[in-house]
Amino acid sequence: MIESSPRCRALTAAFIAASVVAPMTGAARPAAVPAPVPRPLVPLRAATPAALAVRYAESRDGMRAAERMAAGHGDRWRAAMLRAMADPARTFLFFDGRDGGRAAEVFGELPDAERIAVLVPGAGTSLDRYGLLRGGAMRLRQEIxxxxxxxxxxxYRTPSTVSLATLTPGRADEAVPYLRAFVRELGTVxxxxxxxxxxxxxxSVVCARAASRLDVDGIVLFGSVGTTAGTVAELHTRAAVWAGRGTGDWTARVPNTRLRLPFATIGFGADPLSPAFGARVFAAGDGGHSDYLRPGVALDNIARIVTGQAPSEGSRGA
Known part of the structure; x- marks a missing residue:
């Protein structure tokens, strides 16, 4: 729903602040580090050790090529990070070092996996901040x-943390075909x-915009400011939809509305934790916006959802 209210005015103020700060944050984007065009990947038809070894080796070759280009550009930090990512002990289903970076790293053994959790990160995630995403994935793998x-x-090309793109679904819509294709590939193998x-x-905006054509068992939204949908029914998914928010998460103070401006519609609508939205709410403890996959109530309950257990009781979030 498009609203006009004091909450909309607050959202407008947030947009103005974002527009002022965005040029400064944008200048520091890791997209400035050049990287080669990756070679097309051989389609993955099965999750056999042999087939996965080929895919992992292809991704590793791409990382090494990107490392050489980063070193030639004088970015020693990026080159060192790419060298670490190309360690044969690590396993990536794809890699593209351009424009902030794209990657999909596997933790665990796909050939034997009965349950697969795909972490879809939010704004500001890139190769230069990949360690945060990786750490959360490793901790979750230990739990499940x-x-x-x-x-x-x-x-996908995530928006800068403070920018107009963070307040609109444009980058999420760009991500939709890539997420759908990735999930289809998992379903094949x-x-x-x-x-x-x-x-x-x-x-959570990415997942919601893609949900209607995703064959998944569960969608877990955490630290979400909205999905652009008013209710779970509007996602048109058979998946169980869960939502959680830590009591220390600043997203609880974001207006849950959408505002049409001459150049864009900003905001993401209904709060996923609201009864009207209809998600299954799980306790997420007292952590902040970046704490969900750190040891605590939220990580424990996300792991329980993935493994088919009922989440534990506790703080239901802000």
Whole structure:
């Protein structure tokens, strides 16, 4: 719904602040580091160790090429990071170093996975901040145990943390075909596995916009400021939809509305934790916006959802 109210005026003020700060944050975007065009990947038809070894090797070759280009550009920090990512012990289903970076790293063994959790990150996530996403994926994998896999899916051009793009669904809509294609590939190689999308912050907009054509078992929204949908029914998904928010998360103070301006519609509408939205609300503890996959109530309950257990009781969020 498009509203005109004091809450809309607050959202307008947030937009103005974002527009002022965006040029400064945009200048620091990691897109400035050049990277080669990745070679087309051989389609993955099965999650056999042999087929995955080929895919992982292709991604590793791309990282090494990007490392050489970053070093030639004089960016030693990026080159060192790419060298670490190309370690043979790490496994990536794809990699593209351009424009902030794209990657999908696997934690666990896909050939044996009965449950697969795909982490979809929010604004400001890039190769230069990839460690935060990776750390969360590793901790979640430890929680959900054997015969499971977690995939850190940095598969889209995320918006800068403070920018107009963060307040509109444009970048999410760009991401939709990539997320759908990735989930289809997982369904091809592991058709019996149960797949869950774990969607943080702006990533919840990505998951919601893609939901109607995603064959997944669960969609978990956390730290979400909205999805652009008014209710779970509007997502047109058979998946169970969960939502949680830590009591220390600033997103509780964001107006849950949409405002039409001459150049864009900003805001994401209904609060996913509201009864009217209709999601299954889970306790997320007292953490802040970046704490959901750190040890605590939120991580424990997200792991419980992925493994088919009922979330524990506790703080239901702000």
């Amino acid at each position: 145990g054997d015969r499971s896999a977690v995939i850190a899916w940095l598969g 592991r058709p019996a596995a149960r797949v869950f999308l774990l969607c943080h912050s702006y990533g």
